[in-house]
Amino acid sequence: MLTNLMIAGFGGQGVLFTGKIIANTGLLEGKEVSWLPSYGPEMRGGTANCSVCVDDEPIGCPIVLEPDILIAMNVPSFDKFIGKVTKGGCVVYDSSLIEAEQTREDIRYRPIPATELAARHHLDKFANIVLLGYTLQAVHFTSYETVCEAIKACVPKSKQKLLTPNLDALRLGYEFQETKS
Amino acid sequence: MANKFLMKGNEALAEAAIRSGCHHFFGYPITPQTEISAYMAKRMPQIGGTFLQAESEIAAINMVLGAASAGVRAMTSSSSPGISLKSEGISYLAGSDVPAVIVNVMRGGPGLGGIQPSQADYWQATKAMGHGDFQVLVYAPSGVQEMAELVGLAFDTADKYRVPAMILADGLLGQMMEPVVFPEQKSDRLPEKTWATTGTKGKRAPNIINSLFLQPDELEQIVKDRFTRYQAIEENEVLAEEFLTDDADLLVVAYGAVARIARSAVRAARERGIKAGLIRPVTLWPFPKKLIAEKAKQAQNILVAEMSMGQMVDDVKLAVLGSSHVHFYGRTGGMVPSPNELLEQIQAIADNREV
Numbered sequence: 001m002l003t004n005l006m007i008a009g010f011g012g013q014g015v016l017f018t019g020k021i022i023a024n025t026g027l028l029e030g031k032e033v034s035w036l037p038s039y040g041p042e043m044r045g046g047t048a049n050c051s052v053c054v055d056d057e058p059i060g061c062p063i064v065l066e067p068d069i070l071i072a073m074n075v076p077s078f079d080k081f082i083g084k085v086t087k088g089g090c091v092v093y094d095s096s097l098i099e100a101e102q103t104r105e106d107i108r109y110r111p112i113p114a115t116e117l118a119a120r121h122h123l124d125k126f127a128n129i130v131l132l133g134y135t136l137q138a139v140h141f142t143s144y145e146t147v148c149e150a151i152k153a154c155v156p157k158s159k160q161k162l163l164t165p166n167l168d169a170l171r172l173g174y175e176f177q178e179t180k181s
Numbered sequence: 182m183a184n185k186f187l188m189k190g191n192e193a194l195a196e197a198a199i200r201s202g203c204h205h206f207f208g209y210p211i212t213p214q215t216e217i218s219a220y221m222a223k224r225m226p227q228i229g230g231t232f233l234q235a236e237s238e239i240a241a242i243n244m245v246l247g248a249a250s251a252g253v254r255a256m257t258s259s260s261s262p263g264i265s266l267k268s269e270g271i272s273y274l275a276g277s278d279v280p281a282v283i284v285n286v287m288r289g290g291p292g293l294g295g296i297q298p299s300q301a302d303y304w305q306a307t308k309a310m311g312h313g314d315f316q317v318l319v320y321a322p323s324g325v326q327e328m329a330e331l332v333g334l335a336f337d338t339a340d341k342y343r344v345p346a347m348i349l350a351d352g353l354l355g356q357m358m359e360p361v362v363f364p365e366q367k368s369d370r371l372p373e374k375t376w377a378t379t380g381t382k383g384k385r386a387p388n389i390i391n392s393l394f395l396q397p398d399e400l401e402q403i404v405k406d407r408f409t410r411y412q413a414i415e416e417n418e419v420l421a422e423e424f425l426t427d428d429a430d431l432l433v434v435a436y437g438a439v440a441r442i443a444r445s446a447v448r449a450a451r452e453r454g455i456k457a458g459l460i461r462p463v464t465l466w467p468f469p470k471k472l473i474a475e476k477a478k479q480a481q482n483i484l485v486a487e488m489s490m491g492q493m494v495d496d497v498k499l500a501v502l503g504s505s506h507v508h509f510y511g512r513t514g515g516m517v518p519s520p521n522e523l524l525e526q527i528q529a530i531a532d533n534r535e536v
Contacts, residue, residue, distance in 0.1 A: 020358070039356050
């Protein structure tokens with residue numbers, strides 16, 4: 001089963017790191033994975049995005065044109081990719097930053113106020129991981145434990161103090177319950 | 182599992198080069214290959230090797246010429262505009278029979294072009310990598326694993342025939358991460374280079390590395406002798422991968438990043454009942470012309486797909502010599518074709534044939 005993910009937002013929001021964690025979950029499960037960043041000036045403050053493919057078969061095109069799962073962290077990215085999400089796909093987005101009308105009926109919308117939630121829990125720089133946790137709850141693309149392992153693999157040795165807040169942010173998103181207003 | 186790494190193609194290539202005994206790297210940064218330099222800068226001091234950021238691409242390739250003349254495995258890397266600057270030095274390497282590895286992580290051109298992936302340097306790499314009668318070995322990886330595997334092979338083959346070798350990748354392969362398992366290290370000791378300028382210690386006549394021969398008859402003989410080695414390379418060192426070619430009547434020929442996209446398109450075409458197959462040249466020089474000619478016997482139509490306006494397509498046409506219809510589809514300037522675009526091309530060709 002091929003799963004195509006697109007993570008998109010501003011440079012600096014942790015777009016590429018989030019993608020790296022997801023790619024690592026595939027690696028841990030012995031699957032074929034690819035991770036492809038947008039590169040160049042985009043990385044340095046513009047909109048950045050990252051394609052991740054997880055499959056049982058060798059991956060052909062590593063560029064995700066039609067994501068099954070879209071993680072959107074800002075308005076331009078949401079607007080750019082929402083029309084490309086495959087039928088039956090899922091978009092997880094930061095509703096603290098994106099006010100979106102849910103116009104498509106053939107996909108699932110999963111908003112989470114990730115930035116506010118993160119700030120409330122003193123995890124200001126970890127909204128991306130809150131989103132990742134909520135994505136896992138919404139789509140179950142792998143197990144919670146595998147994501148924890150992947151985070152451990154991705155946090156560099158020199159930044160081990162960031163491991164606990166990453167894991168806390170993951171749990172925060174994973175356990176989030178949407179309140180119907 | 183333990184030795185499977187998730188790495189960028191550029192980094193995997195750099196690590197594999199070090200593991201193949203390349204302890205001397207000279208470079209100059211340029212997107213999208215800078216990770217090679219950055220990785221070398223980090224790793225070379227750890228292993229007692231040389232990392233040197235030169236003042237220019239031209240300086241870097243001439244440092245490679247100097248280091249490799251002394252018999253060590255030396256490498257430089259760049260992207261398209263930087264490779265053009267290195268072309269004089271590569272010609273000197275070839276003219277002096279000095280093996281070395283040059284990496285080109287191609288981007289859109291001509292001129293400064295862009296920084297997105299491209300395959301528009303095929304002609305340069307395979308036909309005119311500098312002035313004069315010469316060839317360089319050209320290896321075209323199609324994924325991160327091959328970025329790692331082919332660099333070792335490039336060093337071995339370059340040493341064997343005393344020719345420069347090029348890894349011709351592109352921005353997509355350089356920037357993407359995939360799992361990679363590094364090839365087993367064969368041996369720490371590399372084959373002895375009796376021609377290298379290692380110092381005579383008063384025991385032998387000096388070795389001289391030189392590409393200047395003012396007597397035309399002498400130069401002619403030297404070039405002819407070199408071409409005898411090229412002939413051996415064409416006989417022994419061709420590499421290509423086949424996918425579903427056994428019964429294919431529509432053959433796709435693509436290399437590098439485009440080949441993996443073509444593979445998806447070929448698989449999708451098969452699901453539609455089209456007998457499509459893929460030949461992926463792994464060596465671009467020597468080009469797998471015999472294989473393509475052989476498979477063309479059963480394939481009336483051949484589709485060549487490239488990220489250029491059509492360069493390798495010339496070699497495919499020369500290989501089949503009119504025996505099949507050779508079609509071309511290309512994107513350029515940094516645009517990457519999608520599997521669906523290639524599938525549409527395959528479908529169109531299949532439809533015309535049936536009409």
